[in-house]
Amino acid sequence: MNISETKIEWSEKYRPTSLSEIVGNGKPVSDLCAWAKEWRNRAPDRKAAILYGKPGIGKTTAAHALAHDLGWEAIELNASDQRTATAIKKVAGMASETATIGGGIRLIILDEADNIYGNADRGGARELVRIIQHTTQPILLTANDLYGVSQGIKNLCVPIAFRSLQSRSIAQLLRKICQNEGIACDAEALLRLAENAHGDSRSAINDLQAVAQGKSKLHQDDVVVSSRDSRDTIFDVLKKIFKKKDIKDALNATYDIDETPDSLISWVDENLPAQYRGGDMVSGFDALSRADIFLGRVQRRQNYRMWRYAGAMMTSGVVVSKSREYAGARFMPPSQWRRLGQTRAARQMRDAISGKIGLRCQVSQRYARLNLLPFVKGLVSDRDYAVRLAAWAGLDVGEIAYLTGSKKGALKVKTIYQEAQTMFEAGIAEEIEIFGGFGQQGQQGLQNAAADLKPEKPKRAPVALAEELEKKQEKGTEKEPKEALKKAQTSLFDF
Amino acid sequence: MVGQTNTIGRLSSYVRTENLPHLMFTGPPGVGKTASAVSIARELFGDTWQSNFTELNASDERGIDVVRHKIKNFARTSPVGDADFKIIFLDEADALTIDAQSALRRTMEKYTRTCRFILSCNYSSKIIEPIQSRCAVYRFGPITDEAVEERVRYIATEEQLDITEDGVDAIKYVAHGDMRKAINALQSAAMLDATIDRDAIYQITATARPEEIEKLISDAYKGDFAESRRKLGDLLTKQGLSGEDIVGQIYRAVFDVGDIPDRKKIELIDKIGETDFRITEGANERIQLEALLAQFVLSGGIYND
Numbered sequence: 001m002n003i004s005e006t007k008i009e010w011s012e013k014y015r016p017t018s019l020s021e022i023v024g025n026g027k028p029v030s031d032l033c034a035w036a037k038e039w040r041n042r043a044p045d046r047k048a049a050i051l052y053g054k055p056g057i058g059k060t061t062a063a064h065a066l067a068h069d070l071g072w073e074a075i076e077l078n079a080s081d082q083r084t085a086t087a088i089k090k091v092a093g094m095a096s097e098t099a100t101i102g103g104g105i106r107l108i109i110l111d112e113a114d115n116i117y118g119n120a121d122r123g124g125a126r127e128l129v130r131i132i133q134h135t136t137q138p139i140l141l142t143a144n145d146l147y148g149v150s151q152g153i154k155n156l157c158v159p160i161a162f163r164s165l166q167s168r169s170i171a172q173l174l175r176k177i178c179q180n181e182g183i184a185c186d187a188e189a190l191l192r193l194a195e196n197a198h199g200d201s202r203s204a205i206n207d208l209q210a211v212a213q214g215k216s217k218l219h220q221d222d223v224v225v226s227s228r229d230s231r232d233t234i235f236d237v238l239k240k241i242f243k244k245k246d247i248k249d250a251l252n253a254t255y256d257i258d259e260t261p262d263s264l265i266s267w268v269d270e271n272l273p274a275q276y277r278g279g280d281m282v283s284g285f286d287a288l289s290r291a292d293i294f295l296g297r298v299q300r301r302q303n304y305r306m307w308r309y310a311g312a313m314m315t316s317g318v319v320v321s322k323s324r325e326y327a328g329a330r331f332m333p334p335s336q337w338r339r340l341g342q343t344r345a346a347r348q349m350r351d352a353i354s355g356k357i358g359l360r361c362q363v364s365q366r367y368a369r370l371n372l373l374p375f376v377k378g379l380v381s382d383r384d385y386a387v388r389l390a391a392w393a394g395l396d397v398g399e400i401a402y403l404t405g406s407k408k409g410a411l412k413v414k415t416i417y418q419e420a421q422t423m424f425e426a427g428i429a430e431e432i433e434i435f436g437g438f439g440q441q442g443q444q445g446l447q448n449a450a451a452d453l454k455p456e457k458p459k460r461a462p463v464a465l466a467e468e469l470e471k472k473q474e475k476g477t478e479k480e481p482k483e484a485l486k487k488a489q490t491s492l493f494d495f
Numbered sequence: 496m497v498g499q500t501n502t503i504g505r506l507s508s509y510v511r512t513e514n515l516p517h518l519m520f521t522g523p524p525g526v527g528k529t530a531s532a533v534s535i536a537r538e539l540f541g542d543t544w545q546s547n548f549t550e551l552n553a554s555d556e557r558g559i560d561v562v563r564h565k566i567k568n569f570a571r572t573s574p575v576g577d578a579d580f581k582i583i584f585l586d587e588a589d590a591l592t593i594d595a596q597s598a599l600r601r602t603m604e605k606y607t608r609t610c611r612f613i614l615s616c617n618y619s620s621k622i623i624e625p626i627q628s629r630c631a632v633y634r635f636g637p638i639t640d641e642a643v644e645e646r647v648r649y650i651a652t653e654e655q656l657d658i659t660e661d662g663v664d665a666i667k668y669v670a671h672g673d674m675r676k677a678i679n680a681l682q683s684a685a686m687l688d689a690t691i692d693r694d695a696i697y698q699i700t701a702t703a704r705p706e707e708i709e710k711l712i713s714d715a716y717k718g719d720f721a722e723s724r725r726k727l728g729d730l731l732t733k734q735g736l737s738g739e740d741i742v743g744q745i746y747r748a749v750f751d752v753g754d755i756p757d758r759k760k761i762e763l764i765d766k767i768g769e770t771d772f773r774i775t776e777g778a779n780e781r782i783q784l785e786a787l788l789a790q791f792v793l794s795g796g797i798y799n800d
Binding site: 260 | 505508509511512514516517521523597600601604605607608618619620621624625627628629630631634636637739743746750757758760761764765767768771772775
């Protein structure tokens, strides 16, 4: 081993180069291989695959290892590169349509595909859809969150989920590295490092390097790198708030943990009713309410001095609220976070639909969600309407399923989707005529509509729907919707 | 470097082995995050440290373009001299937008042969998980009064300053765990006078003596509103303190005033916070502070007229 090799990060040094070296995740790796095998003869139906999962569990590594194992050339484009439509087209587009010199296969790796949005990457997502549709070479995308990837891209990809690693597998990995580096290690120390990483092998290796580098022996007590997640110590603060009496101690304890006052107050709020009873609880919530007012002042006026009063009220204020001692109930993390986590998929779906409807109605996503979506949900019980809505707003299968409250694979959803597609294509023809009268703008609308299945340019039709919806809101009888729907049909594409 | 004993032990072992993972320092202001990054660079690179170390303040330039251009350009050029890699120090990394943070993650890995990152932030929860996953995270706690004292005495000896015992105590009070404040106070006081005593420190930092503030509080609490109000007038006009400073000091002092029960203290802290808010909203800080003293009287429940 030469000197320069010892100077690189262990997480890079020990990055597996072959799929067989990847720890855990057997299923996704074999799925990946299966997809890659299809490429041997000719391009398969789905020319791209998307690897998704938490950070540090081997997605990017697997992509490169695949290329290595099959002898493919790999080209990577990641979020640190600009990913506007032009940039993506230049790099990935060229690569995807030309073969390598030797006639081999070239794997295009698009890292962090869930982060292609934002102003800086305008048009990037749409260009990517186009490239995947036309590529002659395999494309692999990686993402932390599948919901962050636009539906158009998702539809074209084979999804492959990577799971977080078990502490045991990570500990094994660490042991191997220690052996390689000639470090004698304590099993307990490795396990502690592994657990601290919460399934993220990269951060475990980073931590190992942090504590073990330059040592010949690693003992449990050497493991001093901070946890990336401070749940262990927040419990100490809670104990000082709910079980002890020292007001200064409770406040000072918050300086040692890495929680913002906003998240600390959620912890206290969650546990207060389980810890205190009667008047003590009331007085505790009064203190929290005061703390919240100070937090609101921080937010509204950017007056960060208010943080200290918020902090004092949510800790010391709750300390003095107890008039007696309470037996220990277990401290729980804020259930609101859990709930938000559980419903995240549904919320993102809801927001995506609201966004589409909002775009067509020229209202904000928020307005569409609060004022239009409830009616749309009611209206889609009429099948004809559902088809027209899907065509008009460009809804995908998942979104139709969400709105109609049926399963994604249901026949009903499929047929609505297919009919909507047909109607949409017919609709383009009508739109061309409609926009014909508007000169330049019309031309652009035409190009947009032809180029992309979901034209993002707001049309005038949506306004008609918004009006329909509002009309219905006023009348609100059972019979009206059907009639209004008939009108809606004519006004959707005809205006 | 003082304070942060554990952390320093680990950091110096990086210097010994001449290798460094990406690092993330979290902690409140003035606890030595920047100082640590700079000393690592100095010790690793020696004379060439300035060419191999760059500091970017993320709160000045927080968009994705910084990552894609400025950072990347520095990261991909090779290090100067014998150095094996360069160091990019990203101060206040929690101010980077999510987009910019995402763009940073692959840059961190791709250029790891030529470049290491040190990120500093106040709260690690503001840094996205994939970045945390790429770093060894070190938490910097607030600096203890002992560490402040040690450092102040060290500087005083090196610079041959004459500082009294109560001067050191005053610096500890003023610094309140912030080493930068402590050293600034020491330096400013040294320029003012040959001998540095408590009055010099309090004067230069526009701070009331802690006893004065405690007296202010206890007078009001015991019902002597007139005396308390006169004292307040002194602080505002004679010593020229701002209402903001006074209210901040009252907040710090109220925890330690002996004869007020805890429950009352919390009531008062709530009032102090309210006063602090009203000072920024209102036109006349004196009125707000007087109203606060009146609240102390009410809380004490004794009225002497």
